[in-house]
Amino acid sequence: MHPTLAYHVTNTLGWSQLRPLQVAAGEAIQHGEDMLLLAPTAGGKTEAAAFPILTMMEEQRWSGLTVLYICPLKALLNNLHPRLERYAAWLGRDVAVWHGDISTSRKQAILRNPPDILLTTPESLEAMLISTKVDQRRLMRDLRVVVVDEVHAFARDDRGWHLLAVLERLHRLAGRPLQRVGLSATVGNPQDLLSWLQGSGVGRRAQVVSPEDGQSAAQPDLELDHVGTVSNAAKLIAALHRGEKRLVFCDSKQMVEELSALLREHGVTTFLSHASLSAQERHRAEEAFEQTRDCVIVSTSTLELGIDIGDLDRVIQINAPWSVASFLQRLGRTGRRSNTPRNCLLLALDHDDLLSAAGLLQLWGTGYVEPTQPPPQPRHIVAQQLLALALQEGRVGDQLWSDWWNGLEPFEDAQEIVEFLVSAGFLERDGGMLFVGTKAEQRFGRQHFRDLVAVFTAPPEFAVLHKNAEIGRMDPGLLTAQSAGPRLLLLAGRTWQVDWVDWKRRRCFVDPVEGTGGEARWPSSAFGGTSFRLARAMRDVVLGADPPVRLTQRARRGLERIRGEYGDLVHAGGTVVVREEGDVVWWTWAGHRANATLRATLGPLSDPAQRTDALNLRLRNDLDAQTWRRAVQNLPVLLPEVDQRALNGLKFSAALPADLALDTLRSRMADAVSAAHVLGEPARFLMR
Structure with missing residues (x-):
């Protein structure tokens, strides 16, 4: 480490030593290797990358814009900026941030005098590259290193492919390969993720750095409860852990709003964070939460990534996320103080939610973490x-x-x-x-x-404003639905009465009102659904496996009831086909994508009217065991069919031949490997 940095790390930060991750990363980064740094939230990844890069910058006398630091969220950029600015200033270097909320005058100043390090998003990079007001070659000619924060979040969707393509264009503008350093939470296939991040540079020297530091290896404190309703969840959260700082994750914006309103009714100091709140509203909430002790912040996955919201005491999860990787990211929000374990209380609502949560914890208990797989055929x-x-x-x-x-x-x-x-x-x-x-x-x-510029399609939403200050955005369907009295909205945890609507500009003006009764609604967001491994872990729970966490009496009773209901629909050696009330149902326990693939593969043997379910498929009702076994023998796996209307969700599909666009969607809806595995399993027939 450069001596000036070493001095400030010891005397200004007061660090007696670096973390194992930071020690391991330093030498390899300074040798120019591409790298993937793996650690939980608050695991020191930023410093592990920043200190050796700043050392290289000073010792090799770099000048101009030499480092790009790329994040998936503007809020994360804003959060990191003062920290990186402080470190760089110790060496007389400067840092700037560039995204859609930065003023035009500030951007012009950056172009006139480029900083040493620029914090930005892929969308802002694209906007710079296509802008007639930016001299791209002058700006990017000195580039040497790109740091990609939360790289796993990029890699799992099309923003990752967009990022890689933009980095290759920057490589050409700079006239040199760019050293790539990825920062990530735990993933199941780190070497594959690093190779993906290298892009055209696969084959360059590269390594994954993921040393255990003792704290992350310690057994976390986990508990699963079954509470039945959002109202019951609010009562429990209000009663537990008073005096502590709690972060509650929900799986939808609507639930965030409803739970927050209920918590405030119980007298809990509550803040909110989700993507349809205005940036100012989210920032105020996160800032207030950081400075308050006895409080709760309720969030969607927006706070799953590494935004610093201070020292947390508790994480509470309503239902369960869709992956072990996401669960680990959320769990990593706690346990930052020495000698305090990471912890999470999972509150399942209905019985289906309880089974999903138990399955996720069972899968986590095996040590499994999902591989990060970029979407195919971009x-x-x-x-x-x-x-x-x-x-x-x-x-x-x-x-x-x-x-x-x-x-x-x-x-x-x-x-x-x-x-x-x-x-x-x-x-x-x-x-x-x-x-x-x-x-x-x-x-x-x-x-x-x-x-x-952006490769994702955002649903149409109306801006909701009070006295010209934006509160957030809402589904326009709430403004057109019939209303018996005053139209009331629930946003930012408060009830608002609609004053008037500017339909042309998509704006809705509101006034605050006392009491409850407001409604929140947004279009449902697309998700990958239950995976094959998660569905099979749920099957293991039905077969009698208890996840390796504390179970409340309510959770135990709920699991006993689930095992009674599903007991005939599982067996460890394969799948089950049952006839119930005239329907023939194949209990595959295979997940959404595998079942969609199986339905396409079975063709007329399956019921085309059934929506894809994670656990079962409805079959033709005249099937018997002999006909079934003959029909599926050596059956080739086919990709799911796609409705032409689904292309609306694939941005830029109009710039593709229709057959290629449809084939892209079909490949993304499929899990051919798992479907083939299920077809090869023995099926037990129960014809009641």
Whole structure:
């Protein structure tokens, strides 16, 4: 470590030693290796990357913008900025942050005098690259290192593919490979994640650093309870752990609002955080929560990532997240003080929720963590990148465009997409050069091609304002539904009465009212659903396995009831087919994606009207055991069919041939490996 840094780490921060992660990372980063640093929340990952990078910056006399620090959330950037600014200032270096909330004047100042380190998001990087007001080559010519925080969060959806493609373009602008350092919570396949992060640089020296530090290895304090309703959950949270700082995770914005309102009725100091609250509202809540002792903050997954909200005493989870990885991230919010264990109280609502929570804890108890798997076939991202490159460069050679992505896998066979973009008018070709066509300007060109910057589609929402201050955003369906009296909304944990609606500008003006009765609603968000491994862990619970945590008497009674209800629908050696009240149901315990794949594979043997369930499939009601076994023998696995309307959720699908867009969605809905495994298992028939 540079001597000045070492001095301040000892005397300003008061650290007597570095953590094992920070020691292990320092030397490898300074040797120029690509790296993945794994540690729980508050595990010191930021410093493990920042200190050796600052040391290199000073010893090798880097100048200009040499380091990009990329985060998935603006709030995380804002949270990290003062900390990194402090560290850099010890060496006379400067740090700036750039995202959509930063003023134009501040951005112009950054362009005039680039900082040593820039904190930003992939969307803001894309906006810089396609902007006519930014000299991209001048700004990026000194780049050497890219730090990607919460890299696992990027890798699990299309933002990760977008990020990798943008990094390859930066590689070309800088004229050198960029050292890549990823920071991540625990994942099941760290080496695969590191190779993915390397992009076209696979084969460069790289290593995963994940030393145990004792604290993370300590057994956490976990308890599962069955409370029945959100109201009961509020009563229990209000009664427990008074005087402590508690973070409660919910699986929907609506539940966050409802639980927060109930907690306030019980006299609990309560704050909220979810994506449809305004940035100012979330920041005020998180700041107040950090400074208050006896309080609760209720959140969706927005606080799962590494935003610092101070020292927590307790984490409470309503129901369960969909993955062990997410559970570990939330659990890691606690236990930051020495000699205090990580802890989590899980409160299951109905019996299905109890089974899911018990299954998740059972899976966690085996030491399993899901592999992070980027979504397959990101063809729509390829189309978006081709259009973005044409904007960035003005025009690009129709035989040279692939050079910008250095052989990155999604771009290896993209000529069909290029030809479609030209034939559909998204790109135009002239003299061997490609440039943005009129169709792209019509479809994506509003507000300087803002629609081309983000790769996700946000549902339409109305801004909710009180005295011109935005509180948050709400589903417009709440403003059009019939209402017997004054229209009341529940937002930021308070009830508001709608004053008037500006339909043209999508704004709703409200006034606060006393009492309750407000309604909260948002479009349901897409999720991967129950995985094969989680569904099988739920089956293990039904078969009698108790998760290795404390179970309250209510939870034990609930599990006993579940085992009584499902006892005939499981067996350890395979699957069960039962006839009940005229229906034939195949209990696969295979998860949503595997069951969707099985339904497509079975074709006319399955009931096409059934919505995909995680645990079972409804079959043709005249099936018997002999017919079934003959039909499924050597049956080839097929991908699920996709409704044409589903393409609305795949941004840039209009820039793809219809068959490629549909095939992309089908591949993402499938779990062919698990489906094939289930088809090969013996099926027990119970025809009642």
